[in-house]
Amino acid sequence: MEHSKLINGKSIDLGVCYYPEHWDRSLWAKDLDRMLTAGLKTVRIAEFAWSLIEPREGEYTYEFFDSFLDLAQEKGMQVIFCTPTATPPAWLTEKYPETLNADMDGNLFRHGSRRHYNYNSPIYRKLCRNIVEKSASHYAQHPAIVGWQLDNEFNCENDTFYSDSDTLAFRHFLQKRYVNLEELNKAWGTVFWNQTYTDWQEVYVPRKTNTNSPNPHHLLDYYRFISDSVCSFAKEQADIIRKYRKKGDFITTNGMFGNIDYQRLERESLDVLMYDSYPNFAYCLDGFNPLDPMKDRHWSKNLAEVRAVSPVFGIMEQQSGANGWNTRMEAPTPRPGQMTLWTMQSIAHGADYVSYFRWRTCTFGTEIYWHGILDYSGRENRRLKEVTQIARKVEALQEVAGSAYQARVGILKDYDNIWDSRVDRWHERVEAVSQNGLFTALQQAHVPFDYVYMENHTTSESLKQYQVLFYPHASILTAERIALLEQYVAQGGKLVMGCRTGYKDLNGRCVMDHLPGLAAKVTGADIPEYSFVAPDDGTVMVDWNGVQVEAAVFNDLLAPVSENAKVLATYVSSYYAGTPALICNSFGQGEAYYFGGAFTADTAAVFLEKLGVAEPWSRVLDLPTSCELAVRQGECKTYLFVLNYLSEPAEITLKEEVADLLEGGQISGCIQVEGYRAKVFAL
Ligand code: GAL
Numbered sequence: 001m002e003h004s005k006l007i008n009g010k011s012i013d014l015g016v017c018y019y020p021e022h023w024d025r026s027l028w029a030k031d032l033d034r035m036l037t038a039g040l041k042t043v044r045i046a047e048f049a050w051s052l053i054e055p056r057e058g059e060y061t062y063e064f065f066d067s068f069l070d071l072a073q074e075k076g077m078q079v080i081f082c083t084p085t086a087t088p089p090a091w092l093t094e095k096y097p098e099t100l101n102a103d104m105d106g107n108l109f110r111h112g113s114r115r116h117y118n119y120n121s122p123i124y125r126k127l128c129r130n131i132v133e134k135s136a137s138h139y140a141q142h143p144a145i146v147g148w149q150l151d152n153e154f155n156c157e158n159d160t161f162y163s164d165s166d167t168l169a170f171r172h173f174l175q176k177r178y179v180n181l182e183e184l185n186k187a188w189g190t191v192f193w194n195q196t197y198t199d200w201q202e203v204y205v206p207r208k209t210n211t212n213s214p215n216p217h218h219l220l221d222y223y224r225f226i227s228d229s230v231c232s233f234a235k236e237q238a239d240i241i242r243k244y245r246k247k248g249d250f251i252t253t254n255g256m257f258g259n260i261d262y263q264r265l266e267r268e269s270l271d272v273l274m275y276d277s278y279p280n281f282a283y284c285l286d287g288f289n290p291l292d293p294m295k296d297r298h299w300s301k302n303l304a305e306v307r308a309v310s311p312v313f314g315i316m317e318q319q320s321g322a323n324g325w326n327t328r329m330e331a332p333t334p335r336p337g338q339m340t341l342w343t344m345q346s347i348a349h350g351a352d353y354v355s356y357f358r359w360r361t362c363t364f365g366t367e368i369y370w371h372g373i374l375d376y377s378g379r380e381n382r383r384l385k386e387v388t389q390i391a392r393k394v395e396a397l398q399e400v401a402g403s404a405y406q407a408r409v410g411i412l413k414d415y416d417n418i419w420d421s422r423v424d425r426w427h428e429r430v431e432a433v434s435q436n437g438l439f440t441a442l443q444q445a446h447v448p449f450d451y452v453y454m455e456n457h458t459t460s461e462s463l464k465q466y467q468v469l470f471y472p473h474a475s476i477l478t479a480e481r482i483a484l485l486e487q488y489v490a491q492g493g494k495l496v497m498g499c500r501t502g503y504k505d506l507n508g509r510c511v512m513d514h515l516p517g518l519a520a521k522v523t524g525a526d527i528p529e530y531s532f533v534a535p536d537d538g539t540v541m542v543d544w545n546g547v548q549v550e551a552a553v554f555n556d557l558l559a560p561v562s563e564n565a566k567v568l569a570t571y572v573s574s575y576y577a578g579t580p581a582l583i584c585n586s587f588g589q590g591e592a593y594y595f596g597g598a599f600t601a602d603t604a605a606v607f608l609e610k611l612g613v614a615e616p617w618s619r620v621l622d623l624p625t626s627c628e629l630a631v632r633q634g635e636c637k638t639y640l641f642v643l644n645y646l647s648e649p650a651e652i653t654l655k656e657e658v659a660d661l662l663e664g665g666q667i668s669g670c671i672q673v674e675g676y677r678a679k680v681f682a683l
Contacts, residue, residue, distance in 0.1 A: 001250060001271055001272060003247060003248035004146070004147070004248050004249070004250045004271070005078060005146040005147075005248060005249075006042065006078070006146055006147060006250065006314065006352070006353045007250070007272050007312060007313070007314055007352045007353050008352075008401075008402075009312070009352075009401055009402025010401055010402065011352070011398055011401050012347060012351075012352045012353070012354075012394050012397055012398060012400060012401045013041055013042060013352070013353050013354075013394075014039055014040050014041065014042075014343075014353075014354055014355065014356070014387075014390070014391055014394060015040055015041060015042030015043060015044065015078075015080070015353065015354070015355035015356070016035055016040045016042075016043055016044075016355055016356045016357075016358065016359045016372075016373065017043070017044045017045075017316070017317060017355060017356070017357045017358040017359065017372075018031070018035075018043040018044070018045055018358065018359045019045070019048075019358065019362070020045060020064070020065075020068045021049050021052055021064070022360075022362055022363075022364075023360070025067070027378075028068065028071055029071060029075070031359060031360070031378075032071065032072060032075045032077050033075065034384075035077065035359065036075060036076065036077060037388075038384060038387050038388045038391060039387070039388060039390075039391020039392070039394070039395075040355075040356070040387070040391070041076075041077065041078055042077070042078040042079070042080060042146065042353070042355065043072065043077055043078070043079055043080070043359075044079075044080040044082065044149060044316060044355060045065070045068065045079060045080070045081060045082065046065060046081055046082045046084060046135075047082035047083075047084060047086060047149060047151070047152040048084060048086060048087045048114065048152065049064075049065075049084050050084035050085070050087060050088065050089050050092075050131060051089045052064045052065065053065070053084065053131065053134065053135055054089070054131055054134065055089075056091055057091055057092070057095070057127075060134055060138075062138050062139070065081075065139060066139075066142075069081075069139065069142045069144045069145065070144075072144040073142070073143055073144040077144065078144060078145075078146045079142075079144045079145050079146065080145075080146065080147045080148065080149055080252075080316075080355075081135070081139055081145050081147075081148055081149070082148070082149040082150075082151075082152065083128075083131070083132050083135065083148070083149070083150055083151055083237050083241075084131065084135075085117070085128045085131065085132070085150075085151045085237070086114055086115050086117075086151045086152040086153070087114045087115070087116075088111075088116070088117050088124070088127070090111050092124075092127060093110070093111045093116065093117075094111070096121070096123045096124070096127075098121050098123065098124075098163065098164065098165055099117050099118065099121040099123060099124035099127075099165075100116055100117060100118065100163060101115075101116055101117060101118045101158060101161050101162070101163055102118075102161075102162045102163045102164075103162060104160075104162050104206070104207060104208050105162075105207075105208055106162060106163075106164075106207075108163070109158075113157075113366070114152075114157070115152075115153075115156060115157045115158060118161045118163040118165050118166055119161065119166075119169075119229040119230060119232075119233040120161070120163070120165040120166050120168070120169035120229055121163065121165035122165070124165075125233070125236065128233070128236070128237065129236055129237075129240060132236075132237045132240045132241065133240050136148075136240055136241045136243070136244040136245070137244050140241070140244035140245050140246060140249070141244075141246060145246070145249060146248075146249055146250070147249050147250040147251065147252060147271075148241050148245065148249065148250070148251045148252070149251075149252055149253055149254060149274075149316065150234050150237050150238060150241075150251065150252070150253040150269065150270075151233075151234070151237070151253060152253075152254065153253075153254055153255060153257060153276065154230045154233075154234065154253060154255065154257060154260060154265075155226075155230060155255075155257035155258055155259055155260055156257050159226065159257055159258035159259040159260075160226065160259070161205070161226060161229070162205050162206075162207070166205050166229070167203075167204045167205050169225075169229065170203070170204070170205050170222065170225050171200050171203055173221075173224075173225045173228060174200075174203060174221065174225075175200065177221070181197050181198070181199075181200065184197065184203070185197060187217060187221075187507045187509075188215055188217040188218050188221075188507070189215075189217060189509060190215070192215075195215055205222060205225075206218060206219055206222055216423045216424060216508055217507050217508050217509065219422075219423045220416075220419055220420055220423050220507065220508045221507075223259050223419040223422065223423070224415075224419065226259040226260075227259055227260050227261045227264070227415070230259075230260050230265065231260075231261065231264050231265050231268055231269070234253065234265055234268070234269040234270075235268045235269045237269070238251050238268070238269035238270070250271040250272055251269065251270055251271050252270055252271065252272050252273060252274045252314065252316070253265070253269075253270060253273065253274070254274045254275065254276050254316040254317065255273060255274075255275060255276070255306075256273075256275060256302065256305055256306060256309075258422075259419070261415050262308075262309045263308075263309055263453055263455055265309075266309050266310060270310075272310045272312075272313055272314060273306055273309045273310040273313050273314075274306075274313060274314040274315060274316035274353070274355075275302065275303065275306040275313065275314075275315055275316065275346075275351075276315070276316055276317035276357070277299055277302070277303070277315050277317065277318050277319060277342065277345075277346055278299075278317070278319040278323060278331070279296035279298075279299040279319060279338075279342050279345070280296065280319050280322075280323060280331040280332060280334055280338070280342075281323070281329075281331050282294075282295035282296040282298060282299075283295070283296070283331060283332055284323075284329060284330055284331040285330040286328075286329065286330070293440060293444070293625075294439070294440055294443060295645065296338075296341075296342070296345075296645060297443055297628055297643075297645055298439075299342070299345060300345060300349060300443065300628060300630070301435075301439050303345065303346060303349035303350070303351070304349060304449065304450060304451050305451055306349075306350075307349055307350045307405055307450065307451075308413075308450065308451040308452065308453055310350075311350060311404050311405070312350050312351075312352050312402060312404065313350055313351055313352075314351055314352065314353035314354070314355070315346045315351045315353065315354045315355060316355050316357075317355065317356070317357035317358075318339075318342060318343060318346060318354050318355065318356050318357065319331075319334065319339070319342060319356075319357065320334070320339055320356040320357060320358075320371070320372055320373045320383055320387070321333060321334070321361065321370075321371025321372055321373065321375075321383060322369065322371045323369065323370050323371065324369040324370065325366045325367060325369065325370065326366055326368060326369060327366065330369075333371070333383075334383070335647065335676060336382065336386065336676070337386075337674065337675060337676030337677055338676045339356075339383065339386050339387065339390065340386060340389070340390050340393070340676065340677060340678070341643060341644070341645065341676045341677060341678060343390050343394075344393075344641060344643060344677075344678035344680070345628070345630075345643055345678075347394070347397065347400070347641070348628075348630035348632070348641035348643060348678070348680075349405060349630055350404070350405045350632065352401050352402065354394075356372070356373055356387065357370075357372065358370075358372035358373075359372050359373060359374060360372050360373070360374040360375075360376070360378050361374065361375050361376050363376050373387055393662050396661050396662050396664070397661055397662070397680060399634065399637070399661075399682075400632055400634065400639050400661075400680070402634075403632040403633055403634035403635075403637075403639060404632065404633055405448065405450070405630070405631065405632055405633075406448060406631040406632065406633040406638070407447075407448040407449045407450040407466070407631075408447075408448075408465070408466060408467045408468070408613065408616060409442065409447050409448075409449040409450075409466060409467065409468045409469075409470075409608075409613050410449060410450045410451070410452040410463070410466040410468075410469045410470070411435075411438060411449060411450075411451050411452065411469075411470045411471075411472070412452050412453075412454055412469050412470065412471040412474070413451050413452070413453050413454070414453060414454040414455075414474070414476075414481070415453075416476045416478075416506060417431075417473070417474055417475060417476050420475055420476055420504065420508050421473075421475075423508065424475070424508070426500070426532075426554070427473065427475050427500065429553055429554070429598075430472070430473045430498065430499060430500050430553050430554050430598040431472065431473050433552050433553050433598040433599070433600060434472035434473060434498055434598045434599040434604075435472070436601070437552075437598070437599040437600040437601045437602075437603060437604045438470055438472065438599055438604045440601035440604070441599075441601045441602075441603075441604035441605040441607075441608055442604070442608070443625075443628055444601070444605065444625040445605060445608045445609075445613075445614040445615055446614075446615055446616070446617065446623060446627075446628075446629040447608060447613055447614060447615075447616060448616075448629065448630055448631045450466070452466070452469065454481050454484070456480075458484060459484070460484055460487035460488045460491060463484070463485075463488040463493065464488065464491060464492075464493065466493065467493070467494060467611075467613055468493075468494045468495075468496065468611050468613050469485075469488065469493060469494070469495050469496070470496045470498075470599075470607075471485070471495065471496070471497050471501070472496075472497070472498040472598070472599060473498050473499065473500045473501060473598070474497065474501050474502065474519075475500050475501070475502070475503055475504045476504045476505065476506060476508065477501070477502045477504075477516075477517060477518040477519060478505075478506060478518075479518060482502075482518040482519060482521075482522065485519075485522060485592075486521065486522045486587070488590070489522055489587045489588060489590040489591065489592050490587060490588025490589060490590060491588065491589060491590065492588070492589035492590045493590045494590055494591050494592075494593070494611055495522065495590070495591075495592045495593065496592075496593045496595065496607060496611075497516070497519060497523060497592070497593065497594050497595070498594075498595050498596075498597065498598055498599055499530070499551075499553075499554045499555065499556040499595065499596050499597050499598060500554060500556070501515075501516040501517075501519050501523075501594070502515060502516035502517030502518050502519040502520070503515050503516070503517055514526055514527070515527040515530070515556070516556075516594065519594070520561065521562075522585065522587055522592045523565075523583060523585050523592045523593075523594040524560055524561055524562030524564060524565030524583060524585030524587070524592070524594075525558050525559070525560065525561065525565065525583045525585070525594040526558065526559045526560075526561040527556045527557065527558060527559075527596075528557060528559055529557045529576075530554070530555060530556045530557060530596075531554070531555055531557075532553070532554050532555075533551075533552065533553055533554065533555060533597075534574065537573055537574045538573075539552075539573070540552075540555055540571060540573040540574055540597070541571075541572050541573050542569045542570065542571055542572065542581040542582065542596075542597070543569055543570055543572050544568060544569035544582060544606065544610070545568070545569070547606055547610075548572070549569070549602065549603045549606045550597065550600050550602060550603050551571065551581055551595070551596050551597025551598075551603070552597050552598040552599070552600045552603065553597065553598040554597065554598060555571065555574075555576065555581070555596050555597055556594075556596040556597075557571070557576050557579045557580075557581075557596065558579065558580040558581060558582075558583050558594065558596050559580060560580065560583050560585075562585055564585055564586040564587065565583050565584070565585040566583065566584050566585075566586075567580040567582070567583055568582045568583065568584050568593075569581045569582035571596070580596075581595065581596040581597065582594070582595050582596065593607075595607075617629060617631070617640065619655065619656075620640065620654065620655055620656055620658065620681075620683065621640065621642070621652055621653060621654050621655060621681075622652065622653040622655070623642055623650070623652040623653075624650055624651070624652070626644065626645060626646050626650055627642050627643060627644050627645070627650050627652065627673065628641075628642070628643040628645065629641070629642060629643075630643065637682045637683065638682070638683050639661070639680060639681070639682055640658070640680070640681045640682075640683070641678055641679070641680050642673055642678060642679045642680075642681070643678045644673040644674065644675060644676065644677055644678070645676070646675055646676075647675040647676060648675050649672040649673060649674050649675055650672070650673045650675075651670060651671075651672055651673075652670075652671060652672075652673060652679075653669065653670050653671075654667060654668045654669060654670075654671060654681070655668070656668060656683070658681040658682060658683045659681065659682040659683070660679065660680075660681060661680040661681065661682055662678075662679065662680055667681075
């Protein structure tokens with residue numbers, strides 16, 4: 001990315017999504033001028049515009065985007081050009097209905113909305129290779145272009161695929177994985193309920209079953225298959241663009257959605273990942289929870305997920321107006337200051353490019369309520385003024401470009417467990433509580449954290465930068481992953497595991513072993529018995545040296561089995577009162593903790609305190625729980641972002657003198673952060 005015009009470690013830039021095809025050509029020049037005046041220097045175009053390049057099969061016309069690109073060049077506007085494969089044209093789906101996605105009953109999703117295709121139809125693949133070849137070979141050398149977006153939001157709207165093309169491809173995927181049906185039958189435990197397959201023709205993508213409960217091992221492989229389909233679809237496009245692009249032009253896509261191994265997608269096809277950030281959905285009629293202390297701060301979780309793929313990344317779509325379709329969703333207009341706050345939230349987490357969605361609100365179609373910066377008329381408004389002010393603020397942040405988010409706490413993840421928790425309700429229940437609980441506690445104790453994915457190439461060296469790693473409910477464990485964790489702990493790391501660890505293999509089958517299976521050695525723990533928290537037990541509490549914490553959802557009843565294993569806490573509720581609930585095992589230079597429950601926010605907060613990682617920047621500043629602290633580390637300076645998510649001002653205390661990047665000058669002592677605003681300090 002060094003030679004790239006965006007996200008190159010040298011600047012932080014703003015842009016906007018634009019649809020030249022939605023407007024009369026006479027508006028283009030003025031629109032571009034106004035964007036540039038506001039400080040928006042890049043536009044993304046063409047992601048849904050297949051018919052403007054290939055109006056009929058095999059007929060190509062380049063004039064439309066040639067004129068737009070020439071104008072952009074003349075004005076000095078940079079362009080991210082997209083492949084248009086998220087919306088196949090009517091001529092295509094009419095002639096080749098096998099290219100359409102289907103619901104679980106096999107009913108096709110017809111032309112008329114978007115993302116109606118499947119990744120596996122050979123004819124769709126061919127037509128996509130063709131349109132990408134035609135677009136890239138024609139447009140790639142245009143000087144206005146600085147990067148390419150593949151498709152638009154892989155797996156948005158739908159992350160499951162049930163067409164006949166998918167079934168055929170699924171069979172190939174399984175043949176490669178298992179070679180013969182015997183192995184597949186074993187892996188999926190098909191002897192249960194007489195599901196044994198005798199011919200590959202009998203194997204399908206999951207279909208409607210009585211009880212709505214398909215074989216879980218089948219489902220787990222199906223999610224792996226979808227990810228594989230997305231990755232190979234994307235790679236075909238990326239390979240073509242790589243042949244034609246100018247030096248320094250990047251390839252990206254915008255996400256993130258379900259059933260995709262984004263680390264693999266990036267490795268094979270992207271230079272950088274971009275994210276579409278709509279934090280105001282925390283205030284959406286359908287999703288508003290007044291009791292949730294995080295609300296739009298939840299988007300920091302999503303940004304941390306993007307960072308786990310691209311340490312420095314981009315935002316392709318940053319919310320800039322009220323949002324909704326005419327059929328669903330109602331999110332209010334950002335209040336004065338919120339666009340600034342959310343832009344800073346993105347930058348704080350590692351975005352060096354932020355592009356707003358969209359320039360002017362569309363006057364027709366499903367997204368007439370998905371507002372852009374401007375309303376239908378295009379008149380000057382408050383949001384455009386705020387964008388202009390944001391651009392000025394971003395100018396003051398240029399030295400932050402390229403710096404990496406700094407975290408000493410990590411939450412371990414892997415796709416096997418992510419997808420298993422989608423298949424398995426018991427797994428999903430504990431995971432949901434702990435992911436939310438850990439995130440909330442980390443936010444409120446101002447602990448910057450990373451998601452850390454366990455991949456084939458992950459080393460204990462790369463884990464070493466984290467003082468504490470939570471791996472909350474790794475139901476599926478592998479010998480490789482546990483070996484890595486043993487090394488991490490032996491070298492001095494602190495590993496925290498929660499209930500339901502280690503009881504499944506890679507196929508999602510339960511292991512015939514004492515639990516926590518492969519994790520027994522590092523944790524020094526044994527689980528002679530376990531249970532869901534019984535509804536009539538209410539809240540199950542644990543006593544940890546006089547501090548009462550909840551062991552939510554599920555309880556592993558523990559026993560120490562290694563010499564170095566100490567019982568730190570015991571249950572105080574239910575028939576298992578007095579039984580160990582938390583064990584700490586000294587292992588080499590480090591310690592592994594096994595906790596018998598799921599982590600609520602209050603429970604996780606106690607772990608952060610006791611493990612000595614809460615408030616890691618308290619030497620420099622004190623801030624209220626309503627503010628987020630995010631940290632980016634440059635070559636010689638540390639940047640502290642303080643984000644105030646409330647409408648009222650927040651009071652913070654700076655205990656040493658720091659540079660105020662946005663306002664200029666040095667400051668210390670008690671200061672106020674305005675409602676919905678951010679402060680950026682350098683030290
Ligand atoms: C995104 C998408 C945009 C736009 C917006 C509103 O998911 O990438 O194209 O549709 O949401 O739905």
